[in-house]
Amino acid sequence: MKATSPHTIESVSAMHRHMGVKGPSHPMISVVDLSTVKCDTDRVDQSLVYEFYTIAIKKNVEGKVRYGQQYYDFDEGLMSFVAPHQLVRVDKDTPVRMDGLMLMVHPDFFRTYSLAHRIKEYGFFDYAVHEALHLSESEEATVTQLLHTIRQESQATLDAFTHDLLVSTIDLLLTYCNRFYHRQFITRQLASHDVLSRLEAVLDDYFNSDQLIESGLPSVESVANQLNLSPNYLSDMLRAHTGQSTQQHIHAKLIDKAKQALSTTTMPVSEIAYRLGFAYPQSFTKLFKRKTTMSPLTYRQSFN
Structure with missing residues (x-):
């Protein structure tokens, strides 16, 4: 029809x-x-x-x-x-x-x-x-x-x-x-906390899979779709509870993964950037510095 x-x-x-x-x-x-x-x-x-x-x-x-x-x-x-x-x-x-x-x-x-x-x-x-x-x-x-x-x-x-x-x-x-x-x-604390828990699970699954290398960072739209929410509603709800938008939560997960790799391995920054879905190491370095005020190498050296 x-x-x-x-x-x-x-x-x-x-x-x-x-x-x-x-x-x-x-x-x-x-x-x-x-x-x-x-x-x-x-x-x-x-x-x-x-x-x-x-x-x-x-x-x-x-x-x-x-x-x-x-x-x-x-x-x-x-x-x-x-x-x-x-x-x-x-x-x-x-x-x-x-x-x-x-x-x-x-x-x-x-x-x-x-x-x-x-x-x-x-x-x-x-x-x-x-x-x-x-x-x-x-x-x-x-x-x-x-x-x-x-x-x-x-x-x-x-x-x-x-x-x-x-x-x-x-x-x-x-x-x-x-x-x-x-x-x-x-x-609606209970429902909101459930969304936060599911958001963390979605991001964990994504960052621990090959999707990061294959497709790069997840988009706000793709994350919202997995939670059966509209992108704007999800971001507004997260801001009300955590002060951060969905994009900021995605970046926070990324920075956490980057810090883990920088502090516990000797992997080159370029390889870490690739594993985190960046086509160019410079883009990763720029984002990391914006979020932490330190370059990836400076952060790594702080553990020596």
Whole structure:
């Protein structure tokens, strides 16, 4: 069966039509009550690509949402974040109904504001569905209030302050969401410690195998895939618990292996570099010095 191409929804107005709700008051920003969405079952089993940002709080969802090959059921209040040009797919096995609110905003709406750059720094727009933000009762109230404020302001009569107020409220909403995600990383200690343990196991297996010589250092993406996490989520979670990103953990493992070889063998630095996946010894020396403030030879000599 031939796969169908993703359906691109280019505007907020087009999204309103797709959802079967009344057109937006503003062409570039809107907040929709998800309980009012009329779902056409003939169009549910479809991949979608938006040309705008969506930020949604969803509750009591029937149906399955899929990113790639993974499915996720929303049984409780969760937040999801989708950036322009990301692929979203809704499965048609069950009817889709839900409560909640969805903010849609086109990037042109805040292109002349600092938010245009800052929004790209929020890693949660690249998280997978199963890494959604679980809100506490008070957090849900905060998010809901901000979304209602955006909705009311976008539907009110425009004046000289409307645009600034809307952009600043979106900015505030994202700042709160960043705080809430950080709280989630901290409060889910057991799950996070499990990820840390599995990360160490993945890195140990890799560094003790021939893959290092054959393929070089593991990429953040390959490590995250083995842990069934998105690269951004893994790095953000690690920073919250250890202060280091995934890349820094990979480099730490590398430096540990290098120190072991330098202090316990007489192997030439060039051979150590090769065994650690470096095509050029100079690249290894540069990284080692950046991480330890010493060259490999200076480090070795400190043991004599």
